[in-house]
Amino acid sequence: MxxxxxxxxxxxxxxxxxLALPRGGWGQEREIEGGIGGTGIVGVLTDFGSLVVGGRLxxxxxxxxxxxxxxxxxxxxxxxxDSLTVEASGSADALIARRVHVTxxxxxxxxxxSRDLVVINGTEVVLPSGARxxxxxQRVAVSGLWxxxxxxxxxxSPARSDLDLVAGDVTRGLxxxxxxxxxxxxxxxxxxSGSFATVSGRYNTDADRLVVQxxxxxxxxEAAGPLRELAVEGYLEPTTRAPxxxxxxxxxxxxxxxxxxxxxxxxxxxxxxxVDTFAADTAVVLPEDxxxxxxxxxxxxxxx
Numbered sequence: 001m002x003x004x005x006x007x008x009x010x011x012x013x014x015x016x017x018x019l020a021l022p023r024g025g026w027g028q029e030r031e032i033e034g035g036i037g038g039t040g041i042v043g044v045l046t047d048f049g050s051l052v053v054g055g056r057l058x059x060x061x062x063x064x065x066x067x068x069x070x071x072x073x074x075x076x077x078x079x080x081x082d083s084l085t086v087e088a089s090g091s092a093d094a095l096i097a098r099r100v101h102v103t104x105x106x107x108x109x110x111x112x113x114s115r116d117l118v119v120i121n122g123t124e125v126v127l128p129s130g131a132r133x134x135x136x137x138q139r140v141a142v143s144g145l146w147x148x149x150x151x152x153x154x155x156x157s158p159a160r161s162d163l164d165l166v167a168g169d170v171t172r173g174l175x176x177x178x179x180x181x182x183x184x185x186x187x188x189x190x191x192x193s194g195s196f197a198t199v200s201g202r203y204n205t206d207a208d209r210l211v212v213q214x215x216x217x218x219x220x221x222e223a224a225g226p227l228r229e230l231a232v233e234g235y236l237e238p239t240t241r242a243p244x245x246x247x248x249x250x251x252x253x254x255x256x257x258x259x260x261x262x263x264x265x266x267x268x269x270x271x272x273x274x275v276d277t278f279a280a281d282t283a284v285v286l287p288e289d290x291x292x293x294x295x296x297x298x299x300x301x302x303x304x
Contacts, residue, residue, distance in 0.1 A: 038224030039095060040274065041086040042103075042250065043233035044143065044154045045078060046294040047301070051097065053084050054231040055269050055284070055300035058095045065223065068102040068141075069198055070161045078102070081128065081155030081290075083143040089224040099223035105151045105180060105249060106142040107165035108203055110134055121164055121182050121203045121210060124150040128290065141165075145267075146249030147235040149181030152267075154290070166210055167198040168249040180249065183209045191217050194239070196251025219251050230274045233286065236264050255279040269297070 043054030050059040060066075066075050078084075078100075085103045088095040112119035116127045118134050125142055127134060134140070134156065141160070144153035146168050168180025170191045177186050179197050191197050201213035220227060234247040242256035245264065254260065255277045263283060272280035284300065286293045 038098070038220075038222065038227050039086075039088045039090075039092075039229040039231070040220050040227045041084070041088065041231045042219070043084065043231070043269070043297075044145070045080055045082045045084050046297045047080070051078075051084070051086070051100070052298060052301045053086055054233045055271070055297045056086075056088075056092075056095060056231050057301040058086055058088050058097045060097045060100070064097045064100060066100045066102075068160075069104055069107065069165045069167060069200060070163070073102065075100075079155065079157070081143055083145065083154060085219055087220055087222070087224040087227075092229075099221060102143070103167055103198075103219070104141045104143060104165060105146055105167055107159050107161065107163070107200075108139065109164075110136055110138045110140060111205060112136070121166055122205070122208050123166075123180065123182055126150065126152045128153050128155060145234050146180060148237045148248055151180075152235070161200075163200045163213065164203040164210060165198065165200040168196070169193075169246075169251055170195050170197050179210075185209065185212045187212045187215055188217075191215075194246065194251065194253065196249075227274045229272070230278050230280070231269065231271045232278070232280075233267070233269045235267055236260060238264075253277050267293075269300070 041054045041056050046052045050057050066073055083103050085101040086097050087099040088097050090096050106120045106123060108121040110118045110120055113134060113136055118125050139159040140156045142151055142153050143155040144151045166179045166182045170193055171178045172193045177184055177188055179199050184199055188197055196219040197215060197217050199212045199215045201211045203210045232247055232250060234250060236245040237248045239246045243254050243258045243260055245260045267286045269284045269286055270280040271282045
């Protein structure tokens, strides 16, 4: 596989009109070893018909398994704004979901409210528009994206379990283990820093710690076979390892020779091959406004 530095893919929005350059690579050779494999998609559900997630159109069938952090859920429960992890098979223009996982970064009780922010499991959550009726004491499941140690929410829905949950990157340090920045009891012996984990249990407000009852590693399960391609919506955060950035909450490393600095402060949709590392070869800067972002992602899905 050969990769190089990014050339910026342009996305221009004027009012509610969106214009994106044709989908494709930027002077890089895309060689995916081992033949066709699964496509992993991480992003926010923006449309139905088929599912539109991360600028991809994905169909479902009777064999599609749909879950959240507490078990199976019906497809009818999916809603615009849900943060999804999708494993799909098929060609880029005919993807079929083998697994759809509603990946809530946080499930827990709202303990603080301040204008457009709430605090859940000790973590700041930036509320989406239309979610201003949040109340202290509510138990909610948060959909959205990690931006370092806070969550940019796309949807709040009623929690369907009395257990608290955190799903995100594992961090190990002298003070202990954290998931998504939330300190947890040290029950993740096999999870390295930078890997992905989902933990559930009881959040202790006084100790600022989640007492873990269940823990699972890995965002993807190979439901569609070994991953060969990724499409990921997210925010970058700095890291000490090359190329100097990772996607908050993803748990997969970029290829080391990518130049990502130009995207450091943006919400971005990255796309490209995956063989041990994410050799992203396209990137689209996404607007923070949900309606404009939805329109642009819909356009990208129609061009795939």
